[in-house]
Amino acid sequence: MTARLRPDLESLPAYTPGRSHPDAVKLASNESTLGPLPSVAKVIAASAELANRYPDNGAGELRAALAEFLGVEVENVALGCGSVALCQELVQITCAAPEDEVLFAWRSFEAYPIVTQVGRARAVRVPLTEDYAHDLDAMAAAVTENTKLIFVCNPNNPTGTVHGRAAVLRFLDSVPDHILVVLDEAYYEYLRMPADDHPDGIAIGRDRPNVLALRTFSKAYGLAGLRVGYAVGDPEVITALLKVHIPFSVNRIAQAAAIASLEARHELLDRTDHVIAERERMRAALERAGYRIPPSQANFLWLPLGERSTEFGAASADSRVLVRPYAADGVRVTAGDPHENDQFLAFATAPETVARFIG
Numbered sequence: 001m002t003a004r005l006r007p008d009l010e011s012l013p014a015y016t017p018g019r020s021h022p023d024a025v026k027l028a029s030n031e032s033t034l035g036p037l038p039s040v041a042k043v044i045a046a047s048a049e050l051a052n053r054y055p056d057n058g059a060g061e062l063r064a065a066l067a068e069f070l071g072v073e074v075e076n077v078a079l080g081c082g083s084v085a086l087c088q089e090l091v092q093i094t095c096a097a098p099e100d101e102v103l104f105a106w107r108s109f110e111a112y113p114i115v116t117q118v119g120r121a122r123a124v125r126v127p128l129t130e131d132y133a134h135d136l137d138a139m140a141a142a143v144t145e146n147t148k149l150i151f152v153c154n155p156n157n158p159t160g161t162v163h164g165r166a167a168v169l170r171f172l173d174s175v176p177d178h179i180l181v182v183l184d185e186a187y188y189e190y191l192r193m194p195a196d197d198h199p200d201g202i203a204i205g206r207d208r209p210n211v212l213a214l215r216t217f218s219k220a221y222g223l224a225g226l227r228v229g230y231a232v233g234d235p236e237v238i239t240a241l242l243k244v245h246i247p248f249s250v251n252r253i254a255q256a257a258a259i260a261s262l263e264a265r266h267e268l269l270d271r272t273d274h275v276i277a278e279r280e281r282m283r284a285a286l287e288r289a290g291y292r293i294p295p296s297q298a299n300f301l302w303l304p305l306g307e308r309s310t311e312f313g314a315a316s317a318d319s320r321v322l323v324r325p326y327a328a329d330g331v332r333v334t335a336g337d338p339h340e341n342d343q344f345l346a347f348a349t350a351p352e353t354v355a356r357f358i359g
C-alpha cells in the first residue's frame with residue numbers, strides 16, 4: 001500500500017526552474033554566464049579532494065569572512081543551502097499555527113508561496129503596483145494580528161523594480177516591530193542607486209532587530225550550482241535559524257568557493273558593470289521596438305506581456321533562446337553575454353514577433 005502523505009501536498013505548486021537545452025541560449029535563470037575565476041576553480045578542485053569528510057556545520061571560516069566583509073559580528077550571520085533554504089527556514093522559525101500569515105508582494109519570487117505552504121502557514125499576496133513595484137502601502141495595510149513574516153524582494157524578481165532606502169524605512173516604520181521583515185537582496189550587487197537612497201538591508205537592519213537581509217552567492221558571485229546564501233540580522237533570529245538548519249546542508253566545496261569568491265570580489269563585482277550595460281542595451285532595443293519595459297536594477301528585464309507570455313516564451317524557445325514566462329503576467333529575460341542577448345533581440349524585435357505579441 002502506498003504510504004499516507006500530507007494531503008495538502010497535492011495543492012503545492014512545484015518550483016519551475018528555468019529551462020535548459022544544449023542547443024539553446026539560456027536567459028531563463030538569472031545566472032552569471034561566466035564560470036568561476038581560476039582562483040576559485042582551484043579552491044573548488046582542492047576541496048573536492050576532502051569530500052570524504054563532513055563540512056564544518058557551523059561554517060566558521062565563511063561566517064567570519066562574511067562578518068568581516070560586511071562589518072558585522074559572526075553572531076549576525078547564518079548560512080543556507082542557497083538563500084532559498086533560508087526562506088524556508090524563516091517560515092519555520094516564525095510560523096507555528098495554521099492561521100499564521102506570511103505576507104509578500106505578487107508577483108514576486110516564486111519560492112515564497114511554496115515555502116509558506118511547506119511551513120503550513122498562510123500566504124497573503126499583495127498585488128504589485130501598476131509600475132510592477134511592491135505596493136508597500138498596501139502591504140502595510142495587509143498586516144494583521146496573524147502576520148508573522150514579511151518578504152520584501154528588493155529588487156523584485158521577476159520585475160526588476162526596486163524601492164530606495166527612504167521608502168523601505170517608511171514601510172518598516174509602519175509595520176509593528178514584532179513582525180520579522182526579510183529584505184531579500186539576491187540582486188544587491190546589481191543596484192546602482194543614489195548613495196543617499198541606497199537600500200542596503202544590512203545597514204537598515206543594524207538598529208532594527210526585526211529586519212533581516214538575505215543575500216546569495218548564486219547571482220553576481222556566479223556560484224548558483226554550489227548553493228550558498230546568507231542571512232544577516234539580529235543574533236536571536238540567527239540562532240533560531242541555526243536551530244532549524246539541516247545539518248551539513250552547506251557543503252564543503254560551497255563553503256570554500258564562497259570564501260575564495262569573497263576574496264576575489266573585486267573581479268567578480270566588476271563583471272556586474274558589463275551585465276548592467278547589456279541590460280540597458282537590451283532595454284533600449286526592446287523599447288525602440290515598441291515594448292514597455294520597467295526600469296530594472298537587477299540582471300534581468302521584465303516584459304509585461306500578460307496573457308501572451310507563455311506563447312512568447314514558446315516562440316522564443318523555437319528561436320533557440322530560453323526565457324522565463326510567468327503564465328498571465330509577463331516574461332523575464334536575463335541579461336547574458338552580448339551574442340546571447342543579440343540572439344534574443346533578433347527574435348524579440350523581428351517585425352513578425354512585434355506584430356504577434358505587441359501589435
Ligand SMILES: *Cc1c(COP(=O)(O)O)cnc(C)c1O
Nearest residue numbers: 082083084109157186216218229
Ligand atoms: C535567485 C534568488 C534567490 C536565491 O537563490 P539561491 O540560489 O537559493 O541562493 C533568492 N531570492 C530571490 C529573489 C532570487 O531571485
